[in-house]
Amino acid sequence: MSENESPSSPVPTQDLAANPIPFDPNNDIGDVILPDPLLDSGSFIDAGQNEAEPVTPPNEQHQPTSEDEQGSGSGIAAEPISVAAPADGSAGSTRPPMKRNLEEMSKRPSWLPETWTIDLRVRSSGATAGSIDRYYRDPSGKKFRSKNEVMHFLETGNKIKRKPNDGEATPSKSPESKKPKKSASKRKKSEALKFDFENPPSAVSWICTNAPEETWTAKVDNKRVAESRQREWATAFQHVTQSKANERSSN
DNA sequence: CATGTCGGCAC
């Protein structure tokens, strides 16, 4: 649907789309983490509607090793509002009550890892225009549309398979397409664990920073553990515990 | 073919 051409729709997209994300440089997260080297890609596409948001959301930590940003959708659609840093208003004076809703909506759910991001997208057309869709982005930029997809990815490391489009929409002349429901001997190769089980650190200190949000940081030898490594640990941990659980249940 | 977007239903 590029270019809304509804005869009676001047496309009054605004209000919700334009949301100045309050960001307070004073509001640190306890001087830990936030190594985010490059912040960018907040605003790009802009169907030239309106919402020429002068404010560039200074959040969104991007991992250097990954594809970045999605190209563009179908033209329309407001700019994706990315919420990474906790937009807490310790010094934020004004807080319009209505925006509060939006803010609250962008608060990170507890099940979402700290390193992930939430993308808020406002529907700009259609019957459901004005609705807000929430997407979740992992540190490498992969996009997920629901908690379930995120969970699935967290646990298996495989992105959930998007609908392969099937049936009438794809008249492939062969209604009798073979559909191997399960490949018995084909094991999906998931990423290898990046954890040195042979040489684990002798001691790890975990520091909890409470402001503005609960954040745990690991230290080995008094040195901060890279956030990426923490993630590797988490992945390894999950993998191991999950394996154990499987063993147990199959016993 | 991949990915974004909207419809619409199930909580």
Place this chain on the structure above:
DNA sequence: GTGCCGACATG
């Protein structure tokens, strides 16, 4: 009202 996922559109 919100979250979620299928269906569709589009580059």
